[in-house]
Amino acid sequence: MSQQQSAAPAPVTATAAKRRDWWRDAVIYQVYPRSFADSNGDGMGDLEGVRSRLPYLRDLGIDAVWLSPFYASPQADAGYDVADYRAVDPMFGNLLDADALIRDAHGLGLRIIVDLVPNHSSDQHEWFKRALAEGPGSPSRDRYHFRPGKGENGELPPNDWESIFGGPAWTRVADGEWYLHLFAPEQPDFNWNHPAVGDEFRSILRFWLDMGVDGFRIDVAHGLVKAEGLPDLGGADQLKLLGNDVMPFFDQDGVHEVYRQWRHVLDEYAGERIFVAEAWTPTVERTANYVRPDELHQAFNFQYLSTEWDAAELRKVIDRTLEAMRPVGAPATWVLSNHDVTRHATRFANPPGLGTQIRTAGDRDLGLRRARAATLLMLALPGSAYVYQGEELGLPDVVDLPDEVRQDPAYFRGAGQDGFRDGCRVPIPWTREGSSYGFGGGGSWLPQPASWGELSVEAQSGVAGSTLELYRSALSVRRTQPDLGAGESVEWLRVPEGVLAFRRGEFVCVANTSGESVTTPAYGRVLLASGELTEADGEAKVPADTTVWWTTA
Numbered sequence: 001m002s003q004q005q006s007a008a009p010a011p012v013t014a015t016a017a018k019r020r021d022w023w024r025d026a027v028i029y030q031v032y033p034r035s036f037a038d039s040n041g042d043g044m045g046d047l048e049g050v051r052s053r054l055p056y057l058r059d060l061g062i063d064a065v066w067l068s069p070f071y072a073s074p075q076a077d078a079g080y081d082v083a084d085y086r087a088v089d090p091m092f093g094n095l096l097d098a099d100a101l102i103r104d105a106h107g108l109g110l111r112i113i114v115d116l117v118p119n120h121s122s123d124q125h126e127w128f129k130r131a132l133a134e135g136p137g138s139p140s141r142d143r144y145h146f147r148p149g150k151g152e153n154g155e156l157p158p159n160d161w162e163s164i165f166g167g168p169a170w171t172r173v174a175d176g177e178w179y180l181h182l183f184a185p186e187q188p189d190f191n192w193n194h195p196a197v198g199d200e201f202r203s204i205l206r207f208w209l210d211m212g213v214d215g216f217r218i219d220v221a222h223g224l225v226k227a228e229g230l231p232d233l234g235g236a237d238q239l240k241l242l243g244n245d246v247m248p249f250f251d252q253d254g255v256h257e258v259y260r261q262w263r264h265v266l267d268e269y270a271g272e273r274i275f276v277a278e279a280w281t282p283t284v285e286r287t288a289n290y291v292r293p294d295e296l297h298q299a300f301n302f303q304y305l306s307t308e309w310d311a312a313e314l315r316k317v318i319d320r321t322l323e324a325m326r327p328v329g330a331p332a333t334w335v336l337s338n339h340d341v342t343r344h345a346t347r348f349a350n351p352p353g354l355g356t357q358i359r360t361a362g363d364r365d366l367g368l369r370r371a372r373a374a375t376l377l378m379l380a381l382p383g384s385a386y387v388y389q390g391e392e393l394g395l396p397d398v399v400d401l402p403d404e405v406r407q408d409p410a411y412f413r414g415a416g417q418d419g420f421r422d423g424c425r426v427p428i429p430w431t432r433e434g435s436s437y438g439f440g441g442g443g444s445w446l447p448q449p450a451s452w453g454e455l456s457v458e459a460q461s462g463v464a465g466s467t468l469e470l471y472r473s474a475l476s477v478r479r480t481q482p483d484l485g486a487g488e489s490v491e492w493l494r495v496p497e498g499v500l501a502f503r504r505g506e507f508v509c510v511a512n513t514s515g516e517s518v519t520t521p522a523y524g525r526v527l528l529a530s531g532e533l534t535e536a537d538g539e540a541k542v543p544a545d546t547t548v549w550w551t552t553a
Contacts, residue, residue: 023384029060031050032388035445036053037430042442046093047092048101054108066276067112078407119190143191143197149176157170157172157178202261222279223250225255251281256295262275263294276296301321306356334385342358342423345367373546374511379474392471407446427444427446477549483507508524510523520542525551
């Protein structure tokens with residue numbers, strides 16, 4: 001049973017509402033609710049906790065908050081297994097809490113984007129429970145992908161697809177049929193060829209738009225439509241192909257008709273509401289298909305997230321991204337961390353080539369220095385940027401969590417993704433002391449390291465040179481500099497090998513990705529730098545792993 005909501009949604013404040021096409025240069029902050037702030041001391045973050053910290057986010061200088069799922073869920077995959085899309089899980093609060101959060105955010109000039117999970121539901125969703133109860137051949141089963149098995153007695157899966165979390169992508173039920181789940185068995189995939197599925201999700205969109213949300217981040221946006229006939233992929237180690245090759249269950253052209261229909265719904269509402277796609281595709285050019293003018297507004301740039309801290313490689317992906325987005329008129333997006341990958345302060349602390357899930361701490365000082373420099377580079381690029389909670393504190397991944405506290409379902413499947421996403425989901429620290437460093441009054445659902453206190457908001461606030469103050473300064477400069485934010489190109493400048501430098505009007509960014517100091521022209525007045533630099537006689541000595549912002553005005 002869905003919960004009750006209050007009536008009229010609160011509008012975004014007048015100042016924020018006047019920003020047309022706000023999403024083209026927005027800085028959007030991802031909140032992972034269970035790890036952000038706990039209001040009732042049960043060790044689990046909640047919506048009231050998020051609401052209490054909204055002034056902090058306003059003062060940080062972001063434009064919008066993206067909330068990871070808080071829907072009713074058995075929590076088999078941290079809320080990405082939804083049992084009721086119109087209800088808040090009791091661990092996070094209720095619909096009245098969601099309403100209050102949206103209203104308060106709008107009053108502070110912040111927009112709210114909620115996660116939507118359309119590829120799959122929970123196995124506790126009423127539709128799936130009904131499909132199991134009604135048995136083979138029932139209309140309810142057509143809303144999911146139920147199939148007879150192969151083999152003499154149907155004992156083999158219907159095809160050779162592998163789950164992203166490891167093992168077969170099929171589970172057999174008591175009556176002998178199998179159902180498809182590209183992720184955990186508790187997450188059965190919807191059949192988007194069935195009209196009832198599309199009807200239901202358009203209704204869900206309207207429910208939350210009526211609540212006043214400003215947009216949706218679409219989980220697994222590339223996965224809704226499967227190839228006709230569900231053909232075998234052929235061979236093992238299919239996960240190595242993810243994001244690199246054509247897959248019969250990902251990035252099928254049929255998804256685009258779904259999003260065209262959704263865009264019609266969204267455009268019925270005032271206030272420039274938006275869609276953001278989580279779309280893992282083989283190329284950034286394929287990603288651009290999701291943000292054509294009649295589809296979605298933004299798509300995450302996973303190619304950029306996956307790029308090593310290397311000037312030549314970064315320039316390639318920046319150029320390709322801008323070139324791909326230009327023909328469709330969409331803004332580029334830039335992101336360094338999220339709830340599914342190792343925090344970039346830890347990725348950059350390790351040798352290149354280890355991927356986006358890393359189990360070793362690496363060189364902490366090196367990682368933080370590179371992370372700070374990478375942030376200034378990201379925020380200088382044309383388009384929109386995403387910040388994951390805690391990265392403004394320079395938090396590393398927690399790589400030494402005991403096995404008994406882990407909750408990532410991929411960890412327990414023993415294959416597929418590495419299953420170490422818990423390390424980037426440890427509750428963030430607000431104060432130097434306390435049972436959970438200010439997260440809440442009753443500990444935290446994942447243990448926090450002893451180093452958390454000195455990385456807390458309290459410890460870094462007002463401290464010159466701290467990572468938190470670097471973020472605050474960068475977001476302030478970005479908002480006030482007319483040549484930063486939206487745009488579709490950069491002018492590359494000649495600099496030594498290992499260095500990136502570009503001009504945007506009267507703004508210049510220089511990022512030194514090399515392991516040693518380099519000398520570049522002093523391009524004007526320094527606006528901000530991620531590390532110490534020296535200037536003399538029209539030249540600047542930029543330290544290793546440092547980014548500098550100049551203005552020539």
